[in-house]
Amino acid sequence: MSILKIENMSFAYSPNTRKVIDGLSMEFDEGKVYALEGRSGAGKTTLLSLLAALTSPTEGTITVNGENVFKKDTYAYRASDVGIVFQNYNLLPKLNAIENVELSIDISGREVPDKRRHATDILTQLGIADYDLERPVLQMSGGQQQRVAIARALSYDPPIILADEPTGNLDTKTEQEIIQIFDELAHRRNKCVIIVTHSKRVAQMADEVFSIDGMRES
Amino acid sequence: MYIMKNALRNIQRSKGRSILFAAIVFIIALSACLSLSIRAAAETTRAQGLEQLSITGNITLDMDEIMGEKNGEPPDRNEMKESIQDSELSLEELQKYAKLDSVKSFWYTGSVSVDASKIEAVSTSQGGMGGRMMGGAMGQSDGDFTITGYSSDEAMTEFADGNAEITDGVMFEEGTSEKTCVISSALAKYNDLEVGDSIKFVSPSDTSKTFKVKIVGIYSSSSSSQGDIGDPMGIGNSNNIYMSYAALSAIADSTGLDMRTQGTYSFADYDAYSKFEDQAHEAGLDSKYTVRSQDISNYERQLQPLENLSRYAKYFLIILLIIGGAVLMALTMFSIRERKYEVGVLAAIGMSKKKIARQFIYEIAVISIAAIILGGLLGSLTSVPVTNKLLSASAATTTDSFDRGGPDGGQAPDGGQMGPGQDQSTDSSTDQVTDQSSSDLQITQTASTSSVDGSQSDTANDDSATTAKTLDGERGGPGMRDYVDSVTSAANLKVIAELVLVGLLLIAVSAGAALSQVLRYDPLSILTSRD
Known part of the structure; x- marks a missing residue:
């Protein structure tokens, strides 16, 4: 059974404008990486925002484990069901790497005996060196910040990871390392990873690639 | 729990803003504490002062009532005259x-104005005019001397308060009908008289009517009004002669002298005084009379x-709260606007806007409570010296204003005109008759027999909360210089409670601003506009 399902979903920014997404239906399973492709302005990021319940569809539904996301508490949904990785990382600049991750655990309400240890472990597993753990995140490189953002998304162990152009600002080597992380998350940790991307490397690694104009490739 | 922890961390992280x-x-908080303390000091001082004041009062004409100022329709002159x-x-x-039942004790005095056949009044002018200057009431034929008769020793407040004493002979007997005097x-x-x-x-209006009074004592008064307006040479009460009311009344009856x-x-206590007027009116006192206390006025x-x-x-305090509240509200809104991105990120990763707002409110509350405690402490510690300085x-300003004939002169503190019979003088306790400058009619039943000097000095000495100091030294004058110019306590529990309310108000204003600001933010708009 699909963990995440879109049924006949449409979206327009306002009632009088054209629909950015029109009658879209999709299903996402655990243990797979999905790449969402499309030209600029096609509505990829909008789709990801809908999946993250940051905005709601004009028509249709999104269900998680069979439950309509928009009938749930959308904050609680984002805090525990999905982990979001933004293109611009969106870390809290006054917090260091560990604090960013700890805060995310706090918001999720997940009981973790030693949050600091847990945050440190995740960050270390994602390649953050010990001496970077307590550095202000703004002093980190783009790749490091993206790893912190992924660590934050993983900190409360959500079944779904949503990533918006996660390698868009990274060099090739770092991109490859991040792709490797997503690959492991889906295939070793059984997460449903949905990535909006322009990257051919990401698309090659994905189990399924969706073109949001309705074309489906495998 | 994490919200409070996060709030505390944010306070530390943003030291400048905090x-x-x-x-x-x-x-x-400091300014509010001082303002509230000043108000508390005024209330406490007034209450304690009134508690310790020995209050005497007199029934006087209510000129506002007579002039129609209370019901808005002034009667014609004849009615007023009547x-x-x-x-x-x-x-x-x-x-x-x-x-x-509100009255603790009662005494009365009578006074007549007379001339004498063989002695002269102490006077600066030839022919003697001391009595005219000092005592003669309007409506009475003016003589050089004023004879005052007292119903009891209690009525002789000058002597009871120690402002006058017998230096030779004895005081006439209380309630005696014998024609004896001091x-x-x-x-x-001045007249080479002895005990x-x-x-x-001699009656000033009919020289054929005479009477003799025997001197049984000679008194010396320490409350001479040297330097007073109207008595520049300080003759004071020198021409006042005191005797028993019963004796004076008998003399007045036999000689036809007009005795007031x-x-x-x-x-x-003050409550009893407050009740007295209503009780008197209920007992039949006409509404044109009122009750006034020189002690309370003074x-x-x-x-x-x-x-x-x-x-x-x-x-x-009002201006402070309005401006302070507005400044805090603006500061909070600017501060949260600066943190808009933080709001967007927190909402995007699942923290509800209510929780975000709560975190900001905790930050405001923690900072405010700490600042209010510090401000309140400093305010409490400095309230007494600051209040005294101000x-x-x-x-000094009030004295200055009085000296220049400012609005304070001749007016009661509440802004009302002094009523007839409310002599401004604290030294005129034996000057039983007052007049109205524009009328030749005596318009009062009473006079200032108050024990102002005594009771007020008691207040100054005994009252733990206040001290009254004569700012104008020994000159005294019309008694307008004895201001309470220091307090010994200002902040109290009530001030602290009021300060807590002020604090809650400030926190509520800031919290309201924070809440409204956070709730209207849309995380997606914040994050996409940043992109």
């Missing part, structure tokens, strides 16, 4: 109200600088 906010709240002319209450009527040492020396001598007095009788009621006059300061403190300035 310090700025705390400084503003601290200044508001009201004033028929205003004298008899001794029997005065005694009737003395039986009311005279001033100045009058005795045992008799003085022959005034009654003075003494009250156990005490309120003493409090005038403190009351002024208290009033200014109230206005200051009070000294206020007292």
Whole structure:
């Protein structure tokens, strides 16, 4: 059974404008990486925002484990069901790497005996060196910040990871390392990873690639 | 729990912003504490002062009532004249109200104005005019001397308060009908009189009517009004002759002298005094009369600088809260606007906007509470010296205003005109008759027989909360210089409670601003606009 399902979903920014997404239906399973492709302005990021319940569809539904996301508490949904990785990382600049991750655990309400240890472990597993753990995140490189953002998304162990152009600002080597992380998350940790991307490397690694104009490739 | 922890961490992380906010709240709290303390000091001082004041009161004409100022329709002049002319209450009527339960004791005095056949009044002008200057009441034929008859020793407040004492001979017997009197040492020396001598007095209106009074004692008064307006040479009470009311009444009956009788009621406390007027009206006192206390008027006059300061403190507090609240609200809104991105990220990763707002409110509350405690502490510690400093300035300004004939002169502290019979003088306790400058009619039943000097000095010495100081030294004058110009306590539990309310108000204003700001933010708009 699909963990995440879109049924006949449409979206327009306002009632009088054209629909950015029109009658879209999709299903996402655990243990797979999905790449969402499309030209600029096609509505990829909008789709990801809908999946993250940051905005709601004009028509249709999104269900998680069979439950309509928009009938749930959308904050609680984002805090525990999905982990979001933004293109611009969106870390809290006054917090260091560990604090960013700890805060995310706090918001999720997940009981973790030693949050600091847990945050440190995740960050270390994602390649953050010990001496970077307590550095202000703004002093980190783009790749490091993206790893912190992924660590934050993983900190409360959500079944779904949503990533918006996660390698868009990274060099090739770092991109490859991040792709490797997503690959492991889906295939070793059984997460449903949905990535909006322009990257051919990401698309090659994905189990399924969706073109949001309705074309489906495998 | 994590919300509070996060709030505390944010306070530490954003030290500049926190310090700025705390400084503003601290200044508001300090100023509010001082303002509230000044008001508390005024209230406490007034209450304690009134509690310790020995209050006497008199029934006087209510000129506002007579002039129609209360019902808005002024009567014509004849009606007013009639009201004033028929205003004298008899001794029997005065005694009737003395039986009311609010009255602790009652005494009365009578006074006549006379001339003497063989002695001269102590005077600066030839022919003698001391009596005219000192005593003669309008409506009575003016003589050089004033003879005052007292119903009891209690009525002789000058002697009871220690402002006058017998230096030779004895005091006439209380309630005696014998024609015995005491005279001033100045009058005795001026006319070479001794104890045992008799003085022959003459009615100013009918020289055929005479009577003799024997001197049994000579007194010396320490409350001479040297330097007073109207008595520049300080002759004071030298031409006042004192005797028993019963004796003077008998003399007045036999000689046809016009004797004015005034009654003075003494009250156990301020509440009793407050009740007396209503009780008297219920007992039949006409509505054209009112009850006034020179003691209270004088005490309120003493409090005038403190009351002024208290009033200014109230206005200051109101302005402070309006401006302070607006500044805090603006600062909070700017601060949260600066943190818009933080709001967007927190909402995007699942923290509800209510929780985000709560975190900001915790931050505001923690900073505010700390600043209010510090401000309140400093305010409490400095409230007494600051209040006294401001009070000294206020007292000096009030004195200055009086000296220049400013609005304070001749007016009661509450802004109302002094009523007839409310002599401004604290030294005129034996000057039983007052007049109205524009009328040749006596318009009062009473006079200022108050024990102002005594009671007020008691207040100054005994009251733990206040001290009254004569700002104008020994000159004294019309008694307008005895202002309360220092307090010993200002902040109290009530001030702390009020400060807590002020703090809650400030927190509520800031919290409201934070809440409204956070709730209207859309995380997606924030994050996409940043992209």
